[in-house]
Amino acid sequence: MYRILQILFVALCLVISAHVVGSRAAEGLGPLIDQLGSAKLSDMDDHITALAKTGDAKVIPVLEALGEGELYQRKSDGKVFLVKAQGADLLLVDPATGAGAGAAPKAAMQKVKVNNAVRRAVRSALGGLTLFSDDTRARLKAAQSMLQTPNADALEAIETAIAAERDGAVRQVLDEARAVTLLVSDRPEDQKRHAIALLAEGNGRNGLAVLTSALATADASLKPDIETAIARIEQTQAFWNAGQNVWYGLSLGSVLLLAAIGLAITFGVMGIINMAHGEMVMLGAYTTFLVQEVIRSSYPQLFDWSLAIALPLAFLVTGAVGLAIERGVIRFLYGRPLETLLATWGISLILQQSVRSIFGPTNREVGNPSWMSGAFELGGLTITWNRLWIIVFALAVFAALLFLLKRTSMGLKMRAVTQNRRIASSMGIRTPWVDALTFALGSGIAGMAGVALSQIDNVSPNLGQGYIIDSFMVVVFGGVGNLWGTLVGAFSLGILNKFLEPYAGAVLGKILVLVLIILFIQKKPRGLFALKGRAVEA
Amino acid sequence: MTIKTSVTGAFLAAILSTTAFSGAFAADDTIKVGILHSLSGTMAISETTLKDAMLMLIDEQNKKGGLLGKKLEAVVVDPASDWPLFAEKARELVSVDKVSAVFGCWTSVSRKSVLPVFEELNSILFYPVQYEGEESQRNVFYTGAAPNQQAIPAVDYLMENESVERWVLAGTDYVYPRTTNKILEAYLISKGVKPEDIMINYTPFGHSDWQTIVSDIKKFGSAGKKTAVVSTINGDANVPFYKELANQGVKAEDIPVVAFSVGEEELAGLDTTPLVGHLAAWNYFQSVDTPANAEFIKTWKAYTKNDKRVTNDPMEAHYIGFNMWLKAVEKAGTTDTDAVLDAMIGVSVPNLSGGYSTMMPNHHITKPVLIGEIQGDGQFETVWETPGLVVGDEWSDYLPDSKDLISDWRAPMSCGNFNVATGKCGGKGS
Numbered sequence: 014m015y016r017i018l019q020i021l022f023v024a025l026c027l028v029i030s031a032h033v034v035g036s037r038a039a040e041g042l043g044p045l046i047d048q049l050g051s052a053k054l055s056d057m058d059d060h061i062t063a064l065a066k067t068g069d070a071k072v073i074p075v076l077e078a079l080g081e082g083e084l085y086q087r088k089s090d091g092k093v094f095l096v097k098a099q100g101a102d103l104l105l106v107d108p109a110t111g112a113g114a115g116a117a118p119k120a121a122m123q124k125v126k127v128n129n130a131v132r133r134a135v136r137s138a139l140g141g142l143t144l145f146s147d148d149t150r151a152r153l154k155a156a157q158s159m160l161q162t163p164n165a166d167a168l169e170a171i172e173t174a175i176a177a178e179r180d181g182a183v184r185q186v187l188d189e190a191r192a193v194t195l196l197v198s199d200r201p202e203d204q205k206r207h208a209i210a211l212l213a214e215g216n217g218r219n220g221l222a223v224l225t226s227a228l229a230t231a232d233a234s235l236k237p238d239i240e241t242a243i244a245r246i247e248q249t250q251a252f253w254n255a256g257q258n259v260w261y262g263l264s265l266g267s268v269l270l271l272a273a274i275g276l277a278i279t280f281g282v283m284g285i286i287n288m289a290h291g292e293m294v295m296l297g298a299y300t301t302f303l304v305q306e307v308i309r310s311s312y313p314q315l316f317d318w319s320l321a322i323a324l325p326l327a328f329l330v331t332g333a334v335g336l337a338i339e340r341g342v343i344r345f346l347y348g349r350p351l352e353t354l355l356a357t358w359g360i361s362l363i364l365q366q367s368v369r370s371i372f373g374p375t376n377r378e379v380g381n382p383s384w385m386s387g388a389f390e391l392g393g394l395t396i397t398w399n400r401l402w403i404i405v406f407a408l409a410v411f412a413a414l415l416f417l418l419k420r421t422s423m424g425l426k427m428r429a430v431t432q433n434r435r436i437a438s439s440m441g442i443r444t445p446w447v448d449a450l451t452f453a454l455g456s457g458i459a460g461m462a463g464v465a466l467s468q469i470d471n472v473s474p475n476l477g478q479g480y481i482i483d484s485f486m487v488v489v490f491g492g493v494g495n496l497w498g499t500l501v502g503a504f505s506l507g508i509l510n511k512f513l514e515p516y517a518g519a520v521l522g523k524i525l526v527l528v529l530i531i532l533f534i535q536k537k538p539r540g541l542f543a544l545k546g547r548a549v550e551a
Numbered sequence: 552m553t554i555k556t557s558v559t560g561a562f563l564a565a566i567l568s569t570t571a572f573s574g575a576f577a578a579d580d581t582i583k584v585g586i587l588h589s590l591s592g593t594m595a596i597s598e599t600t601l602k603d604a605m606l607m608l609i610d611e612q613n614k615k616g617g618l619l620g621k622k623l624e625a626v627v628v629d630p631a632s633d634w635p636l637f638a639e640k641a642r643e644l645v646s647v648d649k650v651s652a653v654f655g656c657w658t659s660v661s662r663k664s665v666l667p668v669f670e671e672l673n674s675i676l677f678y679p680v681q682y683e684g685e686e687s688q689r690n691v692f693y694t695g696a697a698p699n700q701q702a703i704p705a706v707d708y709l710m711e712n713e714s715v716e717r718w719v720l721a722g723t724d725y726v727y728p729r730t731t732n733k734i735l736e737a738y739l740i741s742k743g744v745k746p747e748d749i750m751i752n753y754t755p756f757g758h759s760d761w762q763t764i765v766s767d768i769k770k771f772g773s774a775g776k777k778t779a780v781v782s783t784i785n786g787d788a789n790v791p792f793y794k795e796l797a798n799q800g801v802k803a804e805d806i807p808v809v810a811f812s813v814g815e816e817e818l819a820g821l822d823t824t825p826l827v828g829h830l831a832a833w834n835y836f837q838s839v840d841t842p843a844n845a846e847f848i849k850t851w852k853a854y855t856k857n858d859k860r861v862t863n864d865p866m867e868a869h870y871i872g873f874n875m876w877l878k879a880v881e882k883a884g885t886t887d888t889d890a891v892l893d894a895m896i897g898v899s900v901p902n903l904s905g906g907y908s909t910m911m912p913n914h915h916i917t918k919p920v921l922i923g924e925i926q927g928d929g930q931f932e933t934v935w936e937t938p939g940l941v942v943g944d945e946w947s948d949y950l951p952d953s954k955d956l957i958s959d960w961r962a963p964m965s966c967g968n969f970n971v972a973t974g975k976c977g978g979k980g981s
Binding site for chain 2: 259378399400
């Protein structure tokens with residue numbers, strides 16, 4: 014009897030323990046995820062690897078949320094949830110089941126801490142998990158993360174992925190990732206040699222980084238291969254570097270052109286030394302800020318259109334301010350350049366301080382629309398979208414302005430008035446109004462430049478100050494009164510600056526450019542393209 | 552040409568604003584406090600906030616009954632980001648307005664420009680910004696961080712937690728970045744970093760075209776060793792720098808940037824989502840979770856009537872400095888300079904990160920050091936902090952000509968640059 018009881022007891026124990034083990038396996042993910050909440054930053058790496066090893070698809074959103082900082086721990090019981098902010102509360106989602114778990118006030122939850130090391134671990138874990146995803150973009154991202162953080166353990170997974178991959182672009186990155194990973198693994202030498210040859214073909218920085226670090230640890234027999242590969246990559250890069258400098262120069266030139274082109278009208282064509290020109294650029298940038306504020310608060314879906322909406326508005330606003338300045342101040346000062354200089358300079362200070370009083374002295378946030386964010390690779394060049402669009406925009410403004418001056422009756426009147434005011438007047442042209450409109454046009458274009466510059470620079474009351482000297486420099490260098498001169502002047506100064514910068518540094522580079530311009534003006538006081546004829550003497 | 556226009560421009564603006572501010576006349580039963588921060592020109596972006604913070608602190612103190620039974624009265628002047636004008640305005644505050652203490656300056660050039668004035672007229676300056684060290688003056692209290700309270704711990708953090716081996720030291724071209732980078736270079740080399748693994752780069756104030764430099768950093772970072780950027784880039788140049796980093800895809804996981812001059816205020820003009828994980832080293836973050844800080848932020852938002860205004864490290868430095876001054880004046884029972892100078896040393900007040908800061912005999916204070924990562928909402932999250940408080944070290948131990956110097960303003964030494972090797976007061980910086 015006693016014996017039977019004993020057996021029964023043991024059997025019961027077995028059943029109970031088997032039941033416990035079974036339920037553990039079913040909820041295996043839950044405790045693993047909860048561990049993230051209480052782990053120290055230095056132990057997170059192990060927990061993430063453990064999670065990734067489960068291979069469970071539910072891990073992917075958890076790791077993504079961890080990387081984005083959207084994983085929170087409930088203070089009361091230490092359970093970890095995925096969260097989405099909703100007003101002052103957080104909407105909770107149970108990570109193991111994917112079911113909603115109600116809402117909780119922010120104070121009851123604590124964010125799971127992440128730092129760069131954790132984000133790196135998340136990135137490589139996600140790379141392994143999404144390598145076989147159905148989404149091409151997810152696979153591409155996975156392949157890129159494999160390329161950036163080579164890990165010998167992932168080699169076989171990469172090779173399986175290569176065999177299964179149909180998309181050419183992903184395949185290329187995967188091949189490169191395989192080569193990079195091979196070098197850090199313990200595969201035989203001939204495979205490594207093959208990988209080195211493949212890396213030497215490309216121009217990627219990742220390849221160079223891996224090769225350089227492999228050089229120190231590689232077998233003696235591999236070293237010559239690595240050295241020639243490095244030399245080859247560096248040679249390709251030197252070629253692309255020259256191209257990169259030209260591109261950067263064009264980009265800087267387009268910024269200079271944008272800043273100067275309005276001045277080319279007010280100073281170049283009308284001869285007004287307009288010190289408030291930079292402030293027109295600033296007003297344009299603030300118009301963009303206001304447009305984006307309205308869009309953010311009322312029509313968030315229009316955000317990508319914000320710049321297109323801001324452009325005409327900025328033109329109108331700054332054009333109107335320009336018109337007011339011309340009618341209110343400058344028209345009394347024609348023919349008195351010194352007084353004009355002082356008056357416009359005073360106006361620039363007034364504008365700056367009023368913007369400072371209205372919007373505050375701190376920078377305002379102007380966002381990049383999605384089509385102006387990020388970069389793409391063209392051969393060995395990294396081309397950022399915002400710079401590309403600014404070049405396109407600058408050229409478009411230039412072309413439009415040229416058309417206006419040369420092909421419309423308004424442009425004809427403008428040229429007539431600036432070339433010979435009295436004859437134009439006796440032909441029945443209302444010269445005061447042409448003056449006012451020309452000045453408004455120059456100011457309006459400066460405002461449009463402000464919209465573009467708000468994408469790359471600070472939107473602060475000092476925005477204009479940084480550009481006024483450069484603008485005058487470009488106009489004087491290119492030749493006063495000549496739009497083409499402004500174009501050529503802006504781009505040649507930009508490229509010159511960017512070729513000097515790598516050798517002389519940014520500070521000395523700028524000084525050298527100024528010295529060169531001074532020397533140039535000594536030799537050719539009228540700039541690159543001097544106007545000839547009677548108008549010059551007048 | 553640029554400098555000339557901005558200087559003269561600033562001068563005109565200054566004339567306008569001083570007449571507007573110092574017009575208020577004072578009665579005799581008030582104690583006057585001078586505020587010397589630029590409200591126009593390039594530094595207005597940073598310094599205007601400090602002026603507001605001081606006005607708030609004075610306002611709060613008056614609600615509590617003032618000081619020594621008298622009301623406090625703020626005298627605000629605008630030195631307009633013009634360094635020589637700082638000296639003139641300081642002189643005006645001390646000899647015309649007869650203020651008891653001055654809170655002000657941001658850039659090191661402006662501090663250097665007012666030093667002789669405070670020495671000559673024997674008044675007190677509280678300087679609230681992190682700076683390059685190599686200075687200790689009898690009339691100045693440094694409530695910002697010295698290099699060992701910011702730069703050195705940040706570099707240590709990167710070395711230990713991110714195992715960084717290659718360093719880019721990028722800065723704006725003036726005295727603070729140049730001295731800090733000199734100290735950091737000496738420190739890194741003493742830690743076994745090879746000189747070819749350090750790249751130093753300077754750019755002018757307000758530099759806006761960062762394409763070449765960011766791509767140089769990318770290139771420098773592709774040598775197979777973990778690379779980090781230590782940024783002492785100041786003021787307006789930061790926004791285009793971070794925008795370029797984001798657009799060229801320099802991720803914090805690959806090449807982290809740790810900045811010493813970028814706080815909540817500077818990030819306010821930026822979309823920080825692509826910058827998550829880049830670092831900053833300070834002694835205070837708005838995100839610090841303490842009751843004192845929550846109270847401070849609430850008061851600040853109510854005072855500025857703006858729910859989006861952020862707080863930052865130099866504001867905390869003014870908070871500490873102002874409270875220290877109140878305590879010292881109460882202890883001395885007078886606002887007389889010499890008595891307050893003596894009473895200041897050893898004064899201890901609560902800071903906003905949950906501890907106490909003490910004024911040391913070298914006129915620097917004790918502070919915790921925090922390393923924070925930028926978050927998507929423009930705030931920082933503390934990822935590391937020193938276990939205890941760090942004493943500000945005015946003369947760096949890593950520079951050959953200052954390692955023998957110490958400063959102690961207590962009698963009988965009363966010396967800001969005592970050379971322990973020769974046993975004499977004086978030497979560099981005298």
